[in-house]
Amino acid sequence: MNVAVILSLLLAFSPITFGAEAQLPESIYSPQFRDPGEVDSSVGPLMIDKTPVTNQEFLAFIKASPEYSRSKIAPLFADSGYLTHWAGDTKFSKSESHFPVTHVSWFVARKFCAAQGKRLPTIAEWEVASDAQNPASDAKILAWYSKPNARLRNVGARPANKFGVMDMHGLVWEWVDNFSESIMSGDSRGGSSTESLYCAGAALKAKDPKLYATFMRFAFRSSLTAKYTSANLGFRCVRDMNGDSK
Amino acid sequence: MKKTLPFPIAIIVMTLGLTSCFDRSTPEKWESTSAKIADDNVDINSLPKETFKLVPPPQAPPPITRKTPARVAIDVEVREVIKQLSDGVDYTYWTFGGTVPGPMFRVREGDYVDFTLANHPSNKLPHNIDLHAVTGQGGGAEGSFTAPGHKSTFSFRALNPGLFVYHCATAPVGMHVGNGMYGLILVEPKEGLPKVDHEYYVVQGEFYTKGKFGERGLQSFDMEKAIREQPEYVVFNGAVGAIAGDKSLTASAGQTVRIFVGNGGPGLISSFHVIGEIFDHVYQEGGSLPNQKNVQTTIVPAGGAAMVELKVDIPGNLILVDHSLFRAFNKGAIGMLKVDGKPNPRIYTGKTVDAIYLPEGQAIQAISMDQKSAPAPTNFEGRMKAGAIVYNTNCAACHQPNGQGIPDAFPPLAKSDFLMADKNRSIKIVKNGLEGAITVNGKTYSSVMPSLGLSDDDVASVLTYVRNSFGNKGEAVTLDEVKRIK
Numbered sequence: 180m181n182v183a184v185i186l187s188l189l190l191a192f193s194p195i196t197f198g199a200e201a202q203l204p205e206s207i208y209s210p211q212f213r214d215p216g217e218v219d220s221s222v223g224p225l226m227i228d229k230t231p232v233t234n235q236e237f238l239a240f241i242k243a244s245p246e247y248s249r250s251k252i253a254p255l256f257a258d259s260g261y262l263t264h265w266a267g268d269t270k271f272s273k274s275e276s277h278f279p280v281t282h283v284s285w286f287v288a289r290k291f292c293a294a295q296g297k298r299l300p301t302i303a304e305w306e307v308a309s310d311a312q313n314p315a316s317d318a319k320i321l322a323w324y325s326k327p328n329a330r331l332r333n334v335g336a337r338p339a340n341k342f343g344v345m346d347m348h349g350l351v352w353e354w355v356d357n358f359s360e361s362i363m364s365g366d367s368r369g370g371s372s373t374e375s376l377y378c379a380g381a382a383l384k385a386k387d388p389k390l391y392a393t394f395m396r397f398a399f400r401s402s403l404t405a406k407y408t409s410a411n412l413g414f415r416c417v418r419d420m421n422g423d424s425k
Numbered sequence: 426m427k428k429t430l431p432f433p434i435a436i437i438v439m440t441l442g443l444t445s446c447f448d449r450s451t452p453e454k455w456e457s458t459s460a461k462i463a464d465d466n467v468d469i470n471s472l473p474k475e476t477f478k479l480v481p482p483p484q485a486p487p488p489i490t491r492k493t494p495a496r497v498a499i500d501v502e503v504r505e506v507i508k509q510l511s512d513g514v515d516y517t518y519w520t521f522g523g524t525v526p527g528p529m530f531r532v533r534e535g536d537y538v539d540f541t542l543a544n545h546p547s548n549k550l551p552h553n554i555d556l557h558a559v560t561g562q563g564g565g566a567e568g569s570f571t572a573p574g575h576k577s578t579f580s581f582r583a584l585n586p587g588l589f590v591y592h593c594a595t596a597p598v599g600m601h602v603g604n605g606m607y608g609l610i611l612v613e614p615k616e617g618l619p620k621v622d623h624e625y626y627v628v629q630g631e632f633y634t635k636g637k638f639g640e641r642g643l644q645s646f647d648m649e650k651a652i653r654e655q656p657e658y659v660v661f662n663g664a665v666g667a668i669a670g671d672k673s674l675t676a677s678a679g680q681t682v683r684i685f686v687g688n689g690g691p692g693l694i695s696s697f698h699v700i701g702e703i704f705d706h707v708y709q710e711g712g713s714l715p716n717q718k719n720v721q722t723t724i725v726p727a728g729g730a731a732m733v734e735l736k737v738d739i740p741g742n743l744i745l746v747d748h749s750l751f752r753a754f755n756k757g758a759i760g761m762l763k764v765d766g767k768p769n770p771r772i773y774t775g776k777t778v779d780a781i782y783l784p785e786g787q788a789i790q791a792i793s794m795d796q797k798s799a800p801a802p803t804n805f806e807g808r809m810k811a812g813a814i815v816y817n818t819n820c821a822a823c824h825q826p827n828g829q830g831i832p833d834a835f836p837p838l839a840k841s842d843f844l845m846a847d848k849n850r851s852i853k854i855v856k857n858g859l860e861g862a863i864t865v866n867g868k869t870y871s872s873v874m875p876s877l878g879l880s881d882d883d884v885a886s887v888l889t890y891v892r893n894s895f896g897n898k899g900e901a902v903t904l905d906e907v908k909r910i911k
Contacts, residue, residue, distance in 0.1 A: 260546070260574055318648075325604075325646055326517055327505035327547055352549075391648055394596040395550060402551030402572040402595075409574045410546045 200226040200418065201343035208303040211312055211393045222304045228415040230334035230345050231279035231353060232291065234271050240291050241269060247287050257284035260408040277333040279351045279413040285405040288354045288414040297416035299356035302400070304417060309347035310340050312393055320348045320392040354414040358400040458713075459560065459584035462535050469537050469582075472496040479528040482608075482662050483674060485624040485685055486531040489613050494535035501527065502543040503552045503571075503593075503606075510632060510658060511665035511757065513641040518605040518663065519593070521554070525663025526628035526689060527591070527608030530556075534586040534615050539578060540565060546574035552601065556581075557589035557728070558610045566594035586614035588711035588730040590687055599691045603633055603651055605663055607689030609730055614713050621734065622680035627668060627760060629697070629725065629747060630689035631656035638756060654692040658757050659747060665757035668745070676737050678766025683734045687711075690727030696748040697731065698722040699762065701741055708732035722748050739773055740766040802886060805901050812890025815883045820891075823874075828895030834872060836865040839895030848902060851892075852910045855884050881907045 205223045241248050248268040252261055262282050265271040283291075285299075292298050300308065310316055331350065339345045347353075387393075403412075477499045480486055504523050510516040521527025532538055544552050551572050555564035559581045562568070568579030592598075593606035607630060633651040634644035638658060650656065662668050676682050688695045698721060706715040707723050711730030717723075725731050737743065745760035746753040753759050768775070802811045817826065823835040830837035838844055843865040844851055858876035862869055879887065884907045892899035 258575075321648065322645055324549060327507075327549055389648065389652070391597045391600060398596045399551050399572070402570055407572055407575065409572060411549055411573065 199229045201229050201339070203227050203304070203308050203342055203344075203417075206307045208307050209312075210303070211306075211387065211390055212397065220303055222301070222307050224420050225304065226418040226420065227300065227304070227308050227342070227344055228297075228417070229339070229343065231351060231413045231415045232288075233277050233334055234265075234280045235276040237280040237283070237291065238269060238271070240294055244290070244294065247290060252287070254406075256286040256406060258406050258408055260410075261287075262408075264410070275331070277335075278331045279334050279346070281331070281351055281410055281413050282408040283354075283412070283414065284408050285354050285358065285403070289356070291414075292416035295416060295418075297418045299354055299414060300417045301357050302355050302360065305347075305353065305355045306393075308342055308344050310342070311348065311396070312387075312390060314387065314390065316348075317390050317392045321395075323349045324392055324395045351411050351413040352396075352399055352409070354412065355400065358403055359405070458534065458586060462582065462584045463560075465535070467494060467535070467537075469496065472537055474498070476500075477530060477532070479522055481522075481524050481528060482526055482626045482628070483668050485529050485611075485626040485683075488617060488620070488624075489531060489533045491533060494533060494537065496537045496539065497532050498539045498541070499530055499532075500541045500543065501554075502545055503548060504545045505548045505550070507643065509664055510634070510644065510660075511639060514634075514636075514639065515643045516604075516632065516634065517643070517645065519550070519552070519601060520605050521591075521593075521608055525605035525607075525630065526626070526687065527606070529608060529626045529685060530591070530610040531613065532583050532610070533613045534583055536583045536612075537580060538583060539580045540569065541576055541578040542569040542571055543576035544571040544573050548573040551595055552593050552606070553577075553595050554591055555594040556591040556610055558583060558585065558587070558591075558612050560584050563594060564591075570595065583612045586612045586713040588612075588685055588687070588708065588732055590689065590728050590730055592689060592728070599651060600646060600648070602689060602691040603631070604646060605630065605689075607687070609685055609687040611685060618683070618732075619734075621683045623674075623676050623682045625674045625682065625684045625762075627661050627674075627684055627745065628663075628687035628689055629659065629661055629693075629695045629758065630663065631691070631693055631752075631756075632658040632660065634658065651692070656692070656756065659693065659752035660757040661745060661760045666759075668760035670761070673742075673761035673763045674745075675763050675765070678737060678740045678764055678769070681734065681736045682762070683732060685730070685732055686723075686725055687730040688725040688727055692727060693747075693749075693752070694727055695725040695758075696722050697725050697733070698746050698748040699733075699735065700744040700746060702735050702737060702743050704733040704735050706734040737762070737764045739769050740764050802882075805889070808886045808889040808901055809893065811883070812886035812888070813894075815879065815887040816890055816894075819877050819879065820887065828891065828897075832868075833870070836863065836868075836870045836872075837895075838891050838897070840897060841865055845892065845897060845899055848888075848892075848900065848906070849910055851888055852884060852902065852907055855879065855888060856907070856910060 203223045203225050205221060207219050208222050209219045210217060245251060249262045249265060250268050260282050261284060264282055289299055306312055311320060334350065335345050337345060337349065340347065472495055474496045477497050501521050503521060505517060505519050506523055507515050507517050518525050542554050551570060553566045553570040555566040557564055559565045561581055565579055565581060569577045571577045589610050589612065591608050591610050593601035595601050607628065609626065609628060633647045634657045635647045636644050658665065660667065668674055686697050704720040704723065705718060707717040707720045708715050709717055709723065709731060710726065711732060723731050723733060741764055743762040743764060745762060747758040802808050824830050824838050828837060828839035843863060854874065856876065859874045862871040881904055885902045885904045888902040891897065892902065
């Protein structure tokens with residue numbers, strides 16, 4: 180076993196990783212898709228979870244709030260796929276303890292974060308923290324988006340990005356608080372827009388029509404509704420520096 | 426600047442206006458099959474229900490025997506799958522129903538279709554479907570936009586008969602289509618299509634892989650190549666050899682064949698051709714009218730289709746190609762229709778003569794490249810020999826092989842006073858060309874001789890040659906003399 184493998188194992192099982200936060204400094208978010216009048220905005224500073232929420236972390240929440248367990252959840256808050264990868268209300272394969280939790284709806288992800296005194300990140304915060312709209316990252320991310328689901332693995336096993344955040348890509352999609360504002364139309368041939376939806380010319384509204392991975396992320400978000408769950412959709416939380424959650 | 430239409434264009438515009446075939450001045454006068462169906466007041470809920478049965482390509486679903494409309498349920502699942510693109514080359518296809526192209530749908534003009542798109546839970550991406558046969562927002566793309574692990578249903582009335590492409594329309598659209606998300610839907614006209622012995626389903630599409638054509642292993646999508654529209658693969662039915670070898674289409678001599686041809690693109694237009702046969706009928710662009718007969722090659726636009734019908738008269742292997750031939754030869758756009766049966770020499774004999782061919786004058790020397798690169802001649806014989814070659818290659822076409830020229834056009838070199846009078850002038854003309862009137866042997870020639878771009882060595886050789894041929898007799902021209910003249 181070589182040093183890199185040992186190191187990554189240490190990292191993977193290190194208790195420091197889970198629940199740890201990284202600081203996202205105040206940054207400018209320049210949207211890939213803009214509606215008329217939309218301008219760059221400022222995000223942060225805030226604390227963001229270094230890794231997506233794991234099955235084990237989610238279990239602690241379910242134990243504290245049994246109304247969100249699989250058998251008790253109201254159909255309004257999650258579709259029938261909710262936590263289907265678990266063996267029961269509080270059971271899952273031990274080997275998946277540190278896998279990101281998936282098959283969770285937006286409603287419950289939001290509740291989870293609130294229970295920690297946190298909240299879901301906004302699109303702007305997530306996009307900045309992921310460093311995704313940088314063309315160099317975009318190409319790498321695209322390769323992952325292009326493949327059907329690979330098997331999940333422990334969170335925190337890959338190097339952190341420039342903000343010290345891990346697994347923003349290459350593991351699971353993540354809920355964002357205002358996912359429904361990614362108004363890419365169902366017929367998403369262009370950018371996001373409420374006008375000229377049915378024409379590829381709308382791609383002209385995109386900051387960079389070559390950011391294919393970004394198109395896909397926005398298309399994915401806009402295909403969701405708040406009670407949806409999916410085998411490859413998880414989440415992480417953020418915390419405002421003054422301690423308030425919105 | 427005041428802009429007015431030039432007179433002839435104005436006339437054309439006016440003429441077009443006057444000669445329109447239909448009076449479309451009011452909505453009531455608009456004649457179209459779609460309008461008739463749209464207004465027929467059929468009770469959708471009382472239509473008999475049926476479920477459409479999917480068959481994999483290159484099979485086409487069977488003709489519709491119903492004489493009245495029905496309510497048809499079509500269910501398709503989107504799956505992201507790894508399959509073989511070529512020998513030793515795999516690709517992650519995004520598919521309708523697990524195949525490229527997706528299964529062909531077949532409904533009847535006037536049918537009401539309940540279309541359900543399921544996005545498999547193991548897929549990573551949202552998908553949808555735009556059926557070009559659908560009159561409605563996005564061709565159904567909006568109504569079918571579906572996250573992984575979910576399904577959507579929308580309904581539409583098949584208003585226009587014809588053969589239509591369907592494809593995924595989720596951003597980035599070109600990538601979804603370029604990964605294999607396309608197929609055809611046939612809306613049969615009310616009266617049906619003429620009966621044929623075989624129907625096949627063939628769709629062209631191109632693939633933009635990171636690796637070059639034939640590079641082994643699992644290949645991924647290359648966005649830059651896609652944007653430049655330079656695919657590594659152009660194939661029929663999703664893979665090199667998908668309808669060739671033991672997967673060829675088949676028929677027997679004397680049978681009739683209809684091919685539903687589509688082009689998923691995403692970028693290229695197909696010049697669809699079957700080598701060794703001629704299409705008896707073509708429904709150009711997939712419209713409902715068999716509007717052309719006896720066609721060699723038919724254009725199938727990206728995102729378009731055509732129906733071709735041919736009676737295969739004699740046995741043989743008919744090759745289906747995109748006649749943009751590098752696609753067929755180097756990128757995989759080849760399929761095969763194997764026709765068995767008895768040969769018919771009244772139509773085609775095959776080779777009947779095989780003999781050696783000895784053309785007359787075969788001994789005429791070719792000007793080989795190594796003569797050009799041979800060491801520069803230094804003696805008179807060498808100059809004469811090299812000069813003859815330069816003359817025949819560059820001069821004889823005008824001044825003629827015998828140096829006689831052509832009266833009133835090209836002056837003679839044979840016994841030419843103009844040529845022999847001034848050696849330096851001759852060098853200058855051969856090097857730089859000549860324009861304007863000159864007098865040769867008492868006759869005036871007013872023509873142009875271009876600068877020929879000969880090397881100084883060749884100029885020395887050719888002038889030595891012409892000054893000592895065709896009855897001329899003069900000094901050789903040396904390389905130094907040529908070099909001195911600018």
